[in-house]
Amino acid sequence: MTAYLAVDVGGSHIACARVRSGTIEGRREIRLAAPTTLAAVLPVLEAHLTALHGSELAAGVSIAFPGLVDPRSGRVVSTPAGKFEDAVGFDFSGWASERLSLPVRLEVDGRMALLGEHHYGALRDADDAVLLSLGTGIGSAALMQGAVVRGRSGHASVLGGHLTVAIDGPTCLCGNVGCAEALASSWALPRLIAALPRRGALHDLAATNLKAVFDLARGGDEGAVAVRGGCLAAWAAAALNLVHAYDATRVLVTGGAAAAPEVVPFIQAHLRHHAWCLGEPPLVLRGALGAEAALLAATPLWETHRDQL
Numbered sequence: 413m414t415a416y417l418a419v420d421v422g423g424s425h426i427a428c429a430r431v432r433s434g435t436i437e438g439r440r441e442i443r444l445a446a447p448t449t450l451a452a453v454l455p456v457l458e459a460h461l462t463a464l465h466g467s468e469l470a471a472g473v474s475i476a477f478p479g480l481v482d483p484r485s486g487r488v489v490s491t492p493a494g495k496f497e498d499a500v501g502f503d504f505s506g507w508a509s510e511r512l513s514l515p516v517r518l519e520v521d522g523r524m525a526l527l528g529e530h531h532y533g534a535l536r537d538a539d540d541a542v543l544l545s546l547g548t549g550i551g552s553a554a555l556m557q558g559a560v561v562r563g564r565s566g567h568a569s570v571l572g573g574h575l576t577v578a579i580d581g582p583t584c585l586c587g588n589v590g591c592a593e594a595l596a597s598s599w600a601l602p603r604l605i606a607a608l609p610r611r612g613a614l615h616d617l618a619a620t621n622l623k624a625v626f627d628l629a630r631g632g633d634e635g636a637v638a639v640r641g642g643c644l645a646a647w648a649a650a651a652l653n654l655v656h657a658y659d660a661t662r663v664l665v666t667g668g669a670a671a672a673p674e675v676v677p678f679i680q681a682h683l684r685h686h687a688w689c690l691g692e693p694p695l696v697l698r699g700a701l702g703a704e705a706a707l708l709a710a711t712p713l714w715e716t717h718r719d720q721l
């Protein structure tokens with residue numbers, strides 16, 4: 413079985429690993445100072461990957477990136493505002509060839525997580541599924557009849573956070589109006605909270621994140637209950653849109669906010685009442701592999717799904 417190097421670029425850190433057919437053989441992490449640039453990180457990344465390369469050389473590198481990428485050209489097309497903006501157009505293939513003597517494949521992080529879960533995690537028994545990652549933003553991906561959905565330019569299925577769920581909603585960072593992400597993500601929380609009457613403890617939270625808001629809502633805080641309700645409704649609407657678009661039998665929720673116990677039952681109930689599908693509504697599941705899913709996907713990306721490019 414062949415070993416591969418895997419990189420997962422996140423908001424607060426970059427994870428690097430050496431993987432072999434569902435097993436992580438070595439792992440390193442780069443903590444990121446915000447904001448940071450690709451140029452600042454590349455020398456450290458090169459050092460970690462060189463160390464992980466090992467005596468039995470790996471066969472290729474996969475990079476899971478949190479933005480729009482063109483898998484065919486191996487280039488980043490667009491990044492979230494303020495995150496690795498200098499990665500747009502960067503020649504990852506040239507870099508990996510020159511510095512590591514390895515070929516590289518670039519993919520959207522949500523699609524890599526879906527691929528990892530399909531081969532080694534919660535979606536092993538499913539060929540038709542969508543993934544919805546809930547956290548700082550909202551990511552998504554789709555699997556149809558066993559194939560990851562990429563589309564003409566690689567954008568298909570990964571913009572689930574920017575599906576319109578409220579036609580009169582707020583303007584999103586992407587420029588669209590009423591995106592799920594503008595109504596239910598960590599970055600949107602300060603605006604959502606500021607719009608509420610100044611009662612209870614919500615406005616005084618030391619850390620404004622989804623976990624803190626959901627914890628407060630469980631204690632009955634009126635404002636937190638309202639924000640939680642809005643988030644759950646937006647996530648459920650986005651999940652339903654993805655199910656209708658991709659004919660899925662599974663909805664996999666991942667990311668930090670997916671751990672909240674309210675999330676899976678709420679989305680499941682929403683699909684039960686509103687999904688138009690044959691037979692049983694799609695089953696809603698939590699990811700089984702956590703942050704390792706996008707790393708473990710290196711093997712199927714290189715060995716199983718490369719010909720789909």
Ligand SMILES: [Zn+2]
Binds near residue numbers: 573584588
């Ligand atoms: Zn948007």
